[in-house]
Amino acid sequence: MASQWAVQGVMEKPAKRARYENGGTEQVHECDSKPIGRVQPGLLAAKPKHGAFVTVRYQQGAEPHRQEIMALIRSLQEYGSAAGERTWSVVTFNPELWENWQNGQISLEKRPEGKYLIPNSTKFVNTGGDMFFFLKSDSMEHIGRLKDMVSQQLNAFQDVSFDIQDSETGNNRVIGGLFADGLANPTDVENIDDFVITTEVDKGATGGSYMLTQKFVFNWTILDNMTRDQLENMIGRTVKDDILVVDDPRRHTKCAHLLDENGKHPLIFRQSMPYGLNKTGIGREEGAFYISCANTCQRFLDILKQLVAQEDKLISTVHAEEGSLWYVPSADELGLVPVPVREQLTLMPQWDVKSDNGYMFYNSREYMYRMTTGGYMDTQYTPSSRVLKLMGRVLTDWQRSWFEKMDEPLIPDLQTFLSKEDRKLLDNYDNAVPIRKGLATFYTLQHIVSTPPFSRKFDLYRIYPDELIVGVMPSFAFGLGKRVMPYLTPEEQIPAFQMGVNEGAAIGHVVPDYQVILDKGLHALIDEMENSAKSAQTKDKQMFFISAAKSLLGVQAYIESYAVLADNLSTKETFTEEQKANLRQARDRMKKLTKEKPETFLEATQLLFAMHCCLHIVGELISIGRLCC
Structure with a gap:
C-alpha cells in the first residue's frame, strides 16, 4: 500500500x-x-x-x-x-x-x-x-x-x-x-x-x-x-x-x-x-x-x-x-x-494565553x-x-453554533423520489427493505446533498478554492448526519420500534475495507455488484447486491456533483488564477474517479475521503482512523 x-x-x-x-x-x-x-x-x-x-x-x-x-x-x-x-x-x-x-x-x-x-x-x-x-x-x-x-x-x-x-x-x-x-x-x-x-x-x-x-x-x-x-x-x-x-x-x-x-x-x-x-x-x-x-x-x-x-x-x-x-x-x-x-x-489580552x-x-x-x-x-x-x-x-x-441554533430539516420519505423503474424493481420482491435502504442512500447522496434547499440547509455541498481534497462532513457531533431518509412502511415501523431500531440506527462501528475500492475503482465495483445480483441464487442475496450497487451509484453521483460544483466555481471572478486552476484540477480529478480507479496518492485520498463523507451523511459513524491497510 x-x-x-x-x-x-x-x-x-x-x-x-x-x-x-x-x-x-x-x-x-x-x-x-x-x-x-x-x-x-x-x-x-x-x-x-x-x-x-x-x-x-x-x-x-x-x-x-x-x-x-x-x-x-x-x-x-x-x-x-x-x-x-x-x-x-x-x-x-x-x-x-x-x-x-x-x-x-x-x-x-x-x-x-x-x-x-x-x-x-x-x-x-x-x-x-x-x-x-x-x-x-x-x-x-x-x-x-x-x-x-x-x-x-x-x-x-x-x-x-x-x-x-x-x-x-x-x-x-x-x-x-x-x-x-x-x-x-x-x-x-x-x-x-x-x-x-x-x-x-x-x-x-x-x-x-x-x-x-x-x-x-x-x-x-x-x-x-x-x-x-x-x-x-x-x-x-x-x-x-x-x-x-x-x-x-x-x-x-x-x-x-x-x-x-x-x-x-x-x-x-x-x-x-x-x-x-x-x-x-x-x-x-x-x-x-x-x-x-x-x-x-x-x-x-x-x-x-x-x-x-x-x-x-x-x-x-x-x-x-x-x-x-x-x-x-x-x-x-x-x-x-x-x-x-x-x-x-x-492579540487582545483575552486571547493572549501562551x-x-x-x-x-x-x-x-x-x-x-x-x-x-x-x-x-x-x-x-x-x-x-x-x-x-x-x-x-x-x-x-x-x-x-454560538450565534445561531443549528439544525437539519427532515428529509422527505423515499417514496417522494422513486422513479417508475424503482417501483417496478421493488414490486419484484415481497420484503424489499434492503433495496429500499440502498435507494434511500442513493437519493440522499444524489439529490439531498447537492439540490436546494437541502444543499444550503445541510451545508454539505461547498468547496473552498484552496482545497485539494473536496467534500464536506456533516456538522453535528462526531460528523454524523442528524437526519436520514425514511424508507420503512408504516406497517414496518412498529415492529422496528419494538426492536429499538429505525432508519437511523445503522451505526455498526465497522471497519470498511477501503483497499477494495482503491484497487478496483468505483465504476468497476458497481459493475461487480450488479453482476453478482444477476447471478445470485436467492432473493436475499439478490437484494443485498442490488442494495450495494444502488448505494455505490449514490457515491458516484455524489462525486459527479462535486465535479460540477468545482467546474462552476472555476469561473468565479473573485478567485485568483491559482485558485481557479486548483478548482479545474479538482473537477478533472472527481470526473476521473467516477469511472476509473485512482492512480496517484492525491486521487486515492480523494476517493477515500469521498467514501468517508458519504458514510457519515447517510448516518454511518466511522472513524477516519480505522483505515484498513
Whole structure:
C-alpha cells in the first residue's frame, strides 16, 4: 500500500513560514510578503488607549492640496515611528477623490447615493467627507502632537474644513465601560488577507481596504431602564467578555453574524472607541465612534441591512450623527514604508494565553495568530499558508453554533423520489427493505446533498478554492448526519420500534475495507455488484447486491456533483488564477474517479475521503482512523 500510493518525485520538506535574508540571522516572516504586509501602517493596530477622529471636507471647487496632504501623511508616520507607544495615524479617502488623485488608474467601490447607507432606514448615515484621519496611541501626549500636526496643516488651507472628535480618555470599552469591542476580530494573516485587505481580485490596490465609520450617540434613557442581565442579553456577551448562549434572535452578536452564499461567516475588522462624556452619570460616554474594515463595502451594507431586518436591539439604543464609507490606501499608494505585521497586529489580552513551553495553544485565535505571524516555537515546522487558511475557515465555522441554533430539516420519505423503474424493481420482491435502504442512500447522496434547499440547509455541498481534497462532513457531533431518509412502511415501523431500531440506527462501528475500492475503482465495483445480483441464487442475496450497487451509484453521483460544483466555481471572478486552476484540477480529478480507479496518492485520498463523507451523511459513524491497510 505505502509503495503503491507513494508520492512521485522528491519528498518536499515541511512548508516554512519564515526565511533568512542574505544568509544572515535576521528572520523575515512570510506574512510580510503577503498583501497584509503592504497595508497602511497602523491600520491593524487595534485597541489603543487613546484616539482622535478627524473628518475633513473640501469646499466646492477647492484645490486638492495633494502634495501638502501627502507630505502630512509621511510626517505623521515618521512621528509615530519615532514616538513609539503604539502611535499611529491612518488616513482614508472618499473613494471618488482617491480615484481622481490616481488619475483613473484604479477602480474603487463607491459610496451609495443619498443621506443614508441603506434604503428604507435612517439608522446609518452617509454624511460624506473627503478625508478621515484615525489617530491612535497609548500616549495622550502623542495623540496631542498628532492632532496639532493635522490641525496646523489643514488650517493653512482656506478652502478646507475639518472637525476633531477625541475618544473617551483611557477607556476602550463601551456602554459605561462594560463591553469590549472587536472580540470577534480575525487575528491571523490568512483571514485578514481573505476578508479585510484588498488583493488582486478586489477593487482597490493590493494592501488597501475599505472602512465604515458611524458616530453613534447612545440613548441613555433607554439604557438606564435596562438591568445588567438585559444589557448582556442585548449584546450577546457578558461584561466579562464571555459569549452568552441565549436564544434571543435580536441580540447583537446574532444579528451582526452574516452568512455568505456558502453559509459561512465573512469577517470584518472592528476598531470602535467610546467618545465624549454624557452628563447624565459618571463614567458614561456620549457614544461610540464605530470603525470597521473589510475588503468590500458590500459586506458592510449587507450587515447593516441584516441589523435593520432583524431589529437588532443594540441599534434601537443609538442614533448616528455622521459617518460614511472610505477607501484606505495601501502603504505603497501613499509612498510609505510598510511596517512588519507583528509590529501592529497584536492579540487582545483575552486571547493572549501562551503556554510556558510555547507548544501548547489554549484558543483558536492564539493558535492562528502565532502560526501565521511566525510566532510558533519551531517556525520551520508550521503548516503552509494554504493549510492555515483552511484551518481558519474550519475554526470559524465551529464557532457558528454560538450565534445561531443549528439544525437539519427532515428529509422527505423515499417514496417522494422513486422513479417508475424503482417501483417496478421493488414490486419484484415481497420484503424489499434492503433495496429500499440502498435507494434511500442513493437519493440522499444524489439529490439531498447537492439540490436546494437541502444543499444550503445541510451545508454539505461547498468547496473552498484552496482545497485539494473536496467534500464536506456533516456538522453535528462526531460528523454524523442528524437526519436520514425514511424508507420503512408504516406497517414496518412498529415492529422496528419494538426492536429499538429505525432508519437511523445503522451505526455498526465497522471497519470498511477501503483497499477494495482503491484497487478496483468505483465504476468497476458497481459493475461487480450488479453482476453478482444477476447471478445470485436467492432473493436475499439478490437484494443485498442490488442494495450495494444502488448505494455505490449514490457515491458516484455524489462525486459527479462535486465535479460540477468545482467546474462552476472555476469561473468565479473573485478567485485568483491559482485558485481557479486548483478548482479545474479538482473537477478533472472527481470526473476521473467516477469511472476509473485512482492512480496517484492525491486521487486515492480523494476517493477515500469521498467514501468517508458519504458514510457519515447517510448516518454511518466511522472513524477516519480505522483505515484498513
